[in-house]
């Protein structure tokens with residue numbers, strides 16, 4: 672039976688620090704659409720694997736972990752945004768750390784882990800629409816999405832943004848160290864065999880270097896509401 676899909680999806684892909692998270696949340700709120708933060712799913716699985724003491728290179732164990740981990744997104748007070756619960760524990764703060772990002776990037780290179788998360792992601796496509804934030808939203812998960820954007824920014828600019836965020840949280844980091852981590856993660860995400868980070872052919876490329884948040888939001892919204 673043909674799969675009839677009519678719920679619109681706006682995919683927003685790009686590397687870490689390109690502003691995807693902030694932009695996706697603002698655009699989803701503006702449109703009144705649902706939001707899928709797919710990076711949080713990979714972070715949650717990496718985190719759950721760490722809590723269980725798994726060796727991240729043990730493909731079978733990590734895949735089982737991806738299949739069994741219970742991930743819930745819960746709306747919170749405005750300033751807090753969405754909280755992410757992993758196996759009944761509010762893991763939002765842990766998931767934001769660089770350690771969680773690195774674990775997510777490592778397990779995200781496993782095809783069986785990606786496969787285990789496909790149905791969960793497709794389930795977010797609900798009326799009136801979905802804004803899907805990630806790396807492979809427009810290429811693999813929602814290839815038929817009518818609206819696709821790929822956000823980029825220079826590695827230096829992305830490191831600067833991340834530095835500011837982490838400093839505000841009182842974490843001790845260096846700009847140079849962050850830029851090196853960002854470049855290492857980019858190259859791992861872009862060079863992996865499955866679902867590498869790359870723009871869909873029909874995506875609008877937006878380089879956000881030097882752009883303000885409002886301008887990026889307006890540009891992305893213009894794809895949906897020309």
Ligand code: DC
Pocket residue numbers: 687709710711713714772775776779780804805806807808856860
């Ligand atoms: O967007 P983020 O920084 O929260 O993503 C964390 C990691 O998860 C990132 O290094 C790559 C991986 N990821 C992925 O492989 N596919 C996605 N759709 C989203 C994230």
